[in-house]
Amino acid sequence: MSKHNHPFHLVTTSPWPIIISLSIFNNLIMTVSWFHNMNYNLLFTIPSTLMCMYQWWRDVTREATFQGIHTSYVYTGMRLGMILFIISEILFFFSFFWAYFHSSLAPSMEIGQLWPPLGIKPFNPFDIPLMNTIILISSGLTITWSHHSMINKNMKESKKSLLLTIILGIYFTLLQLIEYIEAPFTIADSIYGSTFFLATGFHGLHVIIGTLFLFICLIRMMSLHFSSKHHFGFEAAAWYWHFVDVVWLFLYISIYWWSF
Numbered sequence: 001m002s003k004h005n006h007p008f009h010l011v012t013t014s015p016w017p018i019i020i021s022l023s024i025f026n027n028l029i030m031t032v033s034w035f036h037n038m039n040y041n042l043l044f045t046i047p048s049t050l051m052c053m054y055q056w057w058r059d060v061t062r063e064a065t066f067q068g069i070h071t072s073y074v075y076t077g078m079r080l081g082m083i084l085f086i087i088s089e090i091l092f093f094f095s096f097f098w099a100y101f102h103s104s105l106a107p108s109m110e111i112g113q114l115w116p117p118l119g120i121k122p123f124n125p126f127d128i129p130l131m132n133t134i135i136l137i138s139s140g141l142t143i144t145w146s147h148h149s150m151i152n153k154n155m156k157e158s159k160k161s162l163l164l165t166i167i168l169g170i171y172f173t174l175l176q177l178i179e180y181i182e183a184p185f186t187i188a189d190s191i192y193g194s195t196f197f198l199a200t201g202f203h204g205l206h207v208i209i210g211t212l213f214l215f216i217c218l219i220r221m222m223s224l225h226f227s228s229k230h231h232f233g234f235e236a237a238a239w240y241w242h243f244v245d246v247v248w249l250f251l252y253i254s255i256y257w258w259s260f
Helices: 014-035 042-065 073-104 126-151 156-183 189-221 232-258
Strands: none
Touching: 014 042, 042 189, 042 232, 073 189, 073 232, 126 156, 126 232, 156 189, 189 232
């Protein structure tokens, strides 16, 4: 930043945005091919996307940790960017809740004017869903514990509580997998099955992404990349995880408990 006469963050030239865009577009084509022809070439294109993601994130980590490019101005811009990203994710899940309540508050003739539709047995909200709720609320406490420990320069406690959060995230995903395997209905079972598996499935995907996000933060923490005042990567992961927690509370109340 000392080489410029302005306070703005101008990113350095990088090949990864265009390369990863082409890779994701290739993934889309391979996914369509998989749906129609059961072509498994998708298994070969996903690793290339993951490799590009790793290279891009490696460059950003190097800028922040070793080159000192992430100044207070950059920090402010990244905070705003993460806030806007989470807002877009909120609107993304809002569309699922809109579809769910639109169909449940005024059931159509095609599903017997009943909710849940006739023949569909919903999950018991006091079984696995309640356990998953307790797990995610607990993980919200542990990630907050980790964040405050880092601010107070207690890195040992921060690592311990972050590892516990990751374990809780993995545990949640495994219980969700068991629930899907034992589900008495499928995504093809009327609008109930469609909205249920879309909403909970995308939330599960966000849990997996958030768990990976936290795992990378744990690796960086063990590599001494964070300090008590310079740890936005971890802070962004904590924000994302709290967002996942709150969305699950709405899912549990509306889709599991209210429909039971």
